[in-house]
Amino acid sequence: MDILVIQILNSIFYACILFLIAAGLSLIYGVMRIVNLAHGSLYALGAYVTAWAIGTLAAGAPLWVLFLLLPLGAIVVAAAGALIEPTLLRPLYRRPEEYQLLITFALLLILEDVMHFLFGGVPLTAGAVIDSMGTMRIMNLRYPVYNLVVITIGIASAVFLWAVIYRTRFGVILRATSQNMRMASALGLNVKWVYVQAFALGCFMAGLGGAVVVPAQAAVLGMGVEALILAFVVVVIGGLGSLEGALIGALIVSFVRTAGIQFFPEIELAVLYLIAALVLLIKPTGLFGRA
């Protein structure tokens, strides 16, 4: 029973991280129709920046300082996104989508080595945060408080993102651009600027995912490539371009994965990919996607 509660909490923790990554991926696809292969690497960049800030820059600082530094990764990644969109992606919107995939693949290669160059080959941790927050009792077991903080951040950002997209003027503009870019442009919207914002927002989400995960697990080279594929599974199950889909997909993937690690560890990942393939076969637009 205790174990079950802990495992459910772990699943939700993991789902929050996955949601943050997948929501960004989905948002970028929804608005710009680009499948960003570098999205996982942006997540990794967020993790590295935060780990560097907390573990190296402000080592030994009080907890509230560390918490203030936590979003730094997300902000840096958003800024990188705002730079990448006009320089690398904008020239390609009129070209076939193969080129867009390729340019994001190139970006992935570049980002992996930029991180290698900036932060070195050793894993970086921000364990100070999770250590100084201690643990709490859940039934008869101890659970890190920080994981609950991440769950809160995850839920808060899901609500925030939903509110931005469905309840603000910016959200209306975003949805209009996603439905018909030419029409939106004809109505006087600055589509170029919307694209920059959408891409930066998507990158911000990925960076935030990396930033909140890094106190719990170290930033290592290759984490982005791995995360991207899981995020893909999430958006394929939920439906590319759908926010609700990213949420449900993240929950499904993390619960299946937690159960998988417990009961069928060898084929845990294979099962996830097979689920994704099955969803694509039966309902290609995903559970919540629109054609």
Next chain:
Amino acid sequence: MQDKSARTGPSTRLIVACAIPILILLLAMPRFLDVYQIQLFTYGLIYAIAALGFNLLLGYTGLLSFGHSAYFGLGAYSAAFLVKYFGVGSIEIYILVGLFITGLISAAFGYVCVRHTRIFFGILTLALSQVLWTLAYKFFWVTGGTDGLRVAFANLTLLGGLIDFKGRNAYQSFVQSYYYYVLLLFCVCTILMWVIVHSPFGKALQAIRDNETRAQFLGIPIRRYRWIAFLLSGSFTGLAGILWVPLNGLVTPDILYWPFSGEIVFMTVLGGFRTFTGPIIGAIVFNYLKVYAVASTAYWQFMLGAVLVVLVLALPTGIVGTLSRQFAKFRKRG
């Protein structure tokens, strides 16, 4: 008819006139290159077979697969399993069994994948290839996990046991004979692919690529044709995987991981996917590019990424596309 073929592409005479000197050059190559250079070039030829197969889907059918590492890896692992569990040393058996397995799996995967096009096709191929990757990665007691499986050249025989590699200078003689062996299969594959893309079937694929609806009106069974193209494409790439193993001596799950699929796409686009020879040139150039990038800097991925950015932004038709346009311009002027 004569007139038409002249318009759609270079004439047969011109192709033969170009191919013969290149072939002579390739045949003479081991005479003036050292072992390492021959080995490097053999890798290039093997990747060229993979890219040639891949381009049947991308260039001729208009489907971008991001999961071709699966078929390359399947071929490689089939050969490695034959060595480890059956003690087979004959490359012909690797090829027969490996092609059967990759053909079977690519038929199954293709059957699923061709239900979609565009981005969903790409994601589906990616997801299925990653299933294989996790299996190779997790079932380490069968596949050796990340340690991989060794395939020593010393036990290898070519041409049904006629050529083996024992005794002095075994490695040199292996590299030389293997080069000719790969070259032979490369020529066979190239001719085969040429025949395929210039056959009525190949023309139908191009019609599907250019206008799906119109092709359907003409009575072309689109899905079945795409499926056959997928099967052929996977088998070519599988053959490349089989040939790659003895040369590399080791197979690890890395070649099933999706960035390797990305590299196959990279090669093809580097050469130019709208041309027949593009993937061949692209694969050979990419191989040198990667080897020299890895040798010269720890940040070789950055270099490759930067090359890809330049390629996509400035030279979208690839090396062959750009050169042939320059050539055409030059001819018009002169």
